[in-house]
Amino acid sequence: MQGEPVNSFPRLAPEAERGEVRRITVVGEEILHRRCREVTEFGSAELAKLIDDMFATNQVAEGAGLAANQVDVDLQLFVWDITDDWGVRHVGHIANPVLDEVPAEHRRLVEEPEGCLSVPGPYRVVPRLDRAVVRGRDKDGDPLVIEGRGYFARCLQHETDHLRGHLYVDRLAQRERKAALREMRDTQDEVFARRAAVARQLGK
Template sequence: MTGQVRPITLVGEPVLHSPCRPVESFDGELAALVDDMFASMYAAEGVGLAANQIGVGLRVFVYDCQDADDRAHKGVLVNPTLVLPEGGDRRLDDGDEGCLSVPGPYAKLARPDRATCHGYDIDGNEITVEGTGLLARCLQHESDHLEGRVYIDRLSGRARKKVLKEYEQLRAEREAENA
């Protein structure tokens, strides 16, 4: 991996709360961005990262995580479209979720236990990624980022306030340690 580690965009920064623009050029610039995204995700010990989490408002995310059968999946999705099960096929997983852009706290968040993303690889070839378990959660979480949503936007008001309070406390502690 040759990418540069970039700072993670934190909750409250405008680029994180606005829908991202479609990628129009599948070129060296996109490849370099994806390399930086993987480097930044690994440095932050994450399992997924959307471009706006490093300040770039483009519809692209990377992931490296396990599915429900503990199989490893690693890749990039450009201009993805998320498809979720409906009706009788829809089962929810109410696991814990966190975010590199809200470092520290986790909260229970029900999401469908399966997800599919249709999109493109970095060369512009059509791809489909189907996920279960953590991979399904990751596909949904990163797709939300591309729409300008952070996972805490899906929480109840009380749960969101609790997560933000914990986040602010941890941030204040880190700042005090670094002072």
């Protein structure tokens, strides 16, 4: 939890239990395509509420992580609730994240399918580093360092990209990007219906 191991954790994170579901922005909306503002006010009830709502929204959408601009908030903040390749669950949030540069001798790219809650439906193969270290602050302004490998590393890179105004489809060749967006248009209604069904099941 938040970079520290715990003995047990509920299936539904307490933040998701408390939070309300917000609308997820979709590729093409302006807020997804520009760099977000840094978080400057820590320890506020508003920031805590936003984090709770992001966890609830991510839970309903069955996501691994969610950035603030995906709920139409212009802040450098993301949350995650993800089980990695080794069966370890990671739950947390980070504000103003900065990815460490990985030395060339330790850079290993892995090509795996990747999706996005703001591109509902399609998955495409995207190369990502198999290890990531991200530094930032928690909701109270305390320094935070999170390290991930494999799928969790992919999540940390994907969400940090969001806060810079980039989506995974921006990493695709033009033809592949167009194909992914066509697929999204064909499948998004089904995805939205599934999210609504999960929300009803959770009483959200």
